[in-house]
Amino acid sequence: MPDSVKLDRFDHALLEQVQFDNQMPARRLAERVGLSESAVLRRLRRLRQEGVIVSDVSIVHPSVLGLPLTVHVLVSLEWEGLAELDSFTRELRARPEVRQAWYVTGEADFILRLQLAGMEAYEGFVREVFHDNRNVRAFRTLVAIRQVKGGPQAMPRAGGEG
Numbered sequence: 630m631p632d633s634v635k636l637d638r639f640d641h642a643l644l645e646q647v648q649f650d651n652q653m654p655a656r657r658l659a660e661r662v663g664l665s666e667s668a669v670l671r672r673l674r675r676l677r678q679e680g681v682i683v684s685d686v687s688i689v690h691p692s693v694l695g696l697p698l699t700v701h702v703l704v705s706l707e708w709e710g711l712a713e714l715d716s717f718t719r720e721l722r723a724r725p726e727v728r729q730a731w732y733v734t735g736e737a738d739f740i741l742r743l744q745l746a747g748m749e750a751y752e753g754f755v756r757e758v759f760h761d762n763r764n765v766r767a768f769r770t771l772v773a774i775r776q777v778k779g780g781p782q783a784m785p786r787a788g789g790e791g
Contacts, residue, residue, distance in 0.1 A: 634679050639664055643672055644681070651685045688779070696744040699773035700751055703737035704759070707766040717764065726754050737769070 642662040659666045676682045729742040759765045
């Protein structure tokens with residue numbers, strides 16, 4: 630998002646609503662934030678054009694896709710030069726198992742969220758991405774037992790779990 634984007638209280642109110650339901654009709658959004666329907670549509674169009682709203686997606690339950698295993702991995706690299714970082718980043722982007730990845734500070738260099746069919750699939754990923762890469766110094770695996778909160782929203786929905 631460009632630093633020059635200015636958001637007012639109506640923009641913030643709209644963004645809060647569409648994080649929970651980006652399919653909500655403009656009429657209902659207008660009622661919730663205190664604007665006209667046309668003003669809501671104009672603002673949403675501007676927020677998308679300016680890169681504030683990055684994308685409109687559907688969050689599909691991983692089990693339905695045959696990917697019930699969620700694994701988080703902390704990865705430490707041996708070298709963090711630009712070429713090494715770019716190479717590792719390209720590899721992560723090319724792997725469909727990697728649903729999210731962050732370059733971070735602290736005890737690890739990257740945090741990955743993977744969605745997999747099972748532990749055999751994770752073992753194959755480990756062999757191909759970590760063991761075959763001389764720049765991967767170490768990795769630590771955290772297997773998710775159960776998701777206790779989901780979705781991109783910061784706050785739970787009114788009247789239910791988020």
